Amino acid sequence: MSKTKSDRNVFVVDRELYSGLIRLHVLHHAVEEPIFGLGMIEELARHGYRISPGSLYPILHGLEKKGYLRSKEIRNGKSLRKVYRATAAGRIALVLAKSKVGELFRELVEGK
Numbered sequence: 001m002s003k004t005k006s007d008r009n010v011f012v013v014d015r016e017l018y019s020g021l022i023r024l025h026v027l028h029h030a031v032e033e034p035i036f037g038l039g040m041i042e043e044l045a046r047h048g049y050r051i052s053p054g055s056l057y058p059i060l061h062g063l064e065k066k067g068y069l070r071s072k073e074i075r076n077g078k079s080l081r082k083v084y085r086a087t088a089a090g091r092i093a094l095v096l097a098k099s100k101v102g103e104l105f106r107e108l109v110e111g112k
C-alpha cells in the first residue's frame with residue numbers, strides 16, 4: 001500500500017469516528033453565538049480537529065437541512081458571509097446530546 005493511500009485511509013476513518021463529535025461541537029457554538037465556516041474551522045483546529053471547508057460546509061448544510069441550524073447572509077465589507085445560529089430544535093437536540101455525551105464520558109474516561 002502506498003503511503004498516500006494509507007494516509008488517506010487514516011483520515012477517512014478519523015472523520016467517520018469523530019463526525020458526531022464535530023457536529024455536536026458545531027451545534028454547541030451555534031447555540032452560544034452566530035458561527036461561520038472559517039471561524040468554525042479555526043475553532044475545531046484549536047481542539048485538534050483538522051477539517052477542510054469541503055468537509056465542514058456539508059456538515060453545516062446537513063445540520064440546516066435537519067432544522068438544527070438556520071443560516072443568514074451578512075455583509076462583511078464587500079463580501080457576504082453566511083452565518084448560522086441554532087434553532088429551537090437545535091437547542092433541544094443539544095440538551096439531549098449532552099446527557100448522552102456525559103454518559104459516554106463517564107464510561108470512557110471515568111470507567112463507570
Ligand SMILES: [Zn+2]
Pocket residue numbers: 025029043047
Ligand atoms: Zn469549541
